[in-house]
Amino acid sequence: MSGINEAVVLDALKGVKDPSKGEDIVALGMVSGLIVKDGNVGFAIEVDPRQGEAMEPLRKAAEKAVYDLAGVTSVTAVLTAERAPQGGAAPAQQAAPGRTSAPASGPGGAMIPGIRSIVAVASGKGGVGKSTVTANLALALARLGLKVGVLDADIYGPSQPRMLGISGRPTSPDGKTLDPMENYGIKCMSMGFLVAEDTPMIWRGPMVQSALQQMLRDVDWGELDVLVVDMPPGTGDAQLTMAQQVPLSGAVIVSTPQDIALLDARKGLNMFRKVDVPVLGIIENMSVFVCPNCGHESHIFSHGGARREADKLGMEFLGEIPLDIEIRETSDDGRPVTVSKPDTPNAQVFLAIAKRVWEKVSAQSGAGRQAPKIVMQ
Numbered sequence: 001m002s003g004i005n006e007a008v009v010l011d012a013l014k015g016v017k018d019p020s021k022g023e024d025i026v027a028l029g030m031v032s033g034l035i036v037k038d039g040n041v042g043f044a045i046e047v048d049p050r051q052g053e054a055m056e057p058l059r060k061a062a063e064k065a066v067y068d069l070a071g072v073t074s075v076t077a078v079l080t081a082e083r084a085p086q087g088g089a090a091p092a093q094q095a096a097p098g099r100t101s102a103p104a105s106g107p108g109g110a111m112i113p114g115i116r117s118i119v120a121v122a123s124g125k126g127g128v129g130k131s132t133v134t135a136n137l138a139l140a141l142a143r144l145g146l147k148v149g150v151l152d153a154d155i156y157g158p159s160q161p162r163m164l165g166i167s168g169r170p171t172s173p174d175g176k177t178l179d180p181m182e183n184y185g186i187k188c189m190s191m192g193f194l195v196a197e198d199t200p201m202i203w204r205g206p207m208v209q210s211a212l213q214q215m216l217r218d219v220d221w222g223e224l225d226v227l228v229v230d231m232p233p234g235t236g237d238a239q240l241t242m243a244q245q246v247p248l249s250g251a252v253i254v255s256t257p258q259d260i261a262l263l264d265a266r267k268g269l270n271m272f273r274k275v276d277v278p279v280l281g282i283i284e285n286m287s288v289f290v291c292p293n294c295g296h297e298s299h300i301f302s303h304g305g306a307r308r309e310a311d312k313l314g315m316e317f318l319g320e321i322p323l324d325i326e327i328r329e330t331s332d333d334g335r336p337v338t339v340s341k342p343d344t345p346n347a348q349v350f351l352a353i354a355k356r357v358w359e360k361v362s363a364q365s366g367a368g369r370q371a372p373k374i375v376m377q
């Protein structure tokens with residue numbers, strides 16, 4: 001028992017004064033978005049956008065005040081600022097980089113207001129369960145109490161609307177930004193909402209990039225702790241450019257046991273290395289076969305190979321998801337196990353993976369993280 005809760009954290013933050021106002025940051029109403037989870041603490045400090053960098057010592061002092069509490073294992077404090085009231089194309093939100101996860105910053109350093117971290121879910125090829133994992137991972141992150149969004153960047157075969165059980169079209173109340181769709185408490189944007197699922201789409205490179213940028217920046221995501229991106233399958237140029245264009249905090253690679261043996265995971269790892277995005281780990285999907293009749297587990301593909309391969313590549317092995325008809329039926333039916341059968345072993349596997357992913361995202365140093373650069377080799 002860590003004994004850490006929101007009240008204890010707020011109490012500690014009452015000892016931190018805004019020097020320009022002479023009062024503590026809690027009394028001034030500057031603390032928002034406080035999350036306390038198993039000793040990991042995250043919160044935002046609202047500041048005047050014009051003060052920006054000048055408030056960095058205050059942010060550090062707030063982090064230290066909380067970090068000094070017994071039972072706290074990590075602290076993420078970020079500076080945020082309200083949008084300029086008159087609006088305009090470029091939101092006037094500002095934030096200074098945090099010790100841990102800074103708000104997502106985009107190409108050229110442009111911020112994505114309100115989005116604290118972005119995690120890509122990628123795979124070496126299609127059909128390995130990347131979308132299924134994305135949906136369940138996102139829902140599991142939400143179960144941890146986080147504000148979660150899903151960006152379906154798999155524009156060649158968008159499946160998040162179906163997996164998350166969302167239909168209809170997003171609306172734009174102001175004619176400029178789209179409201180994301182929502183179900184099970186998470187927000188979602190997908191090309192699948194805008195184009196009929198059975199319409200074949202021929203995308204040209206620039207169209208892909210602008211569609212992605214629009215789904216990222218012209219959607220009113222609001223405040224998100226984490227945006228989970230369902231990447232298009234593969235590790236080619238299109239995926240590389242995409243990984244470079246989205247200010248990713250990290251990536252997870254989904255692979256089946258036989259693909260791991262075929263070194264697909266290595267391709268994914270190399271792709272993210274090129275764009276300087278940390279790989280949070282690998283998830284082995286369709287790992288063991290659980291017989292729907294008797295519950296017997298058979299290891300169709302060699303078991304343990306993924307873990308060994310991940311070790312060899314210096315990647316964390318985040319967990320293994322069984323090949324189970326329950327997973328297929330529920331996700332294809334718009335009610336993924338994580339929400340429809342939250343107490344089953346399958347849902348628990350996703351929950352454990354989500355915990356670890358969030359631990360890594362929030363503990364990872366985001367200081368000064370800017371647009372990833374392509375490294376020529």
Ligand code: ADP
Nearest residue numbers: 126127128129130131132286322323324327328
């Ligand atoms: P991808 O996004 O990699 O193309 P999908 O997530 O669409 O793959 O999964 C392909 C098919 O496999 C879907 O019908 C999905 O329900 C099913 N599937 C994915 N993971 C599992 C699993 N662990 N057990 C059973 N079926 C699965």
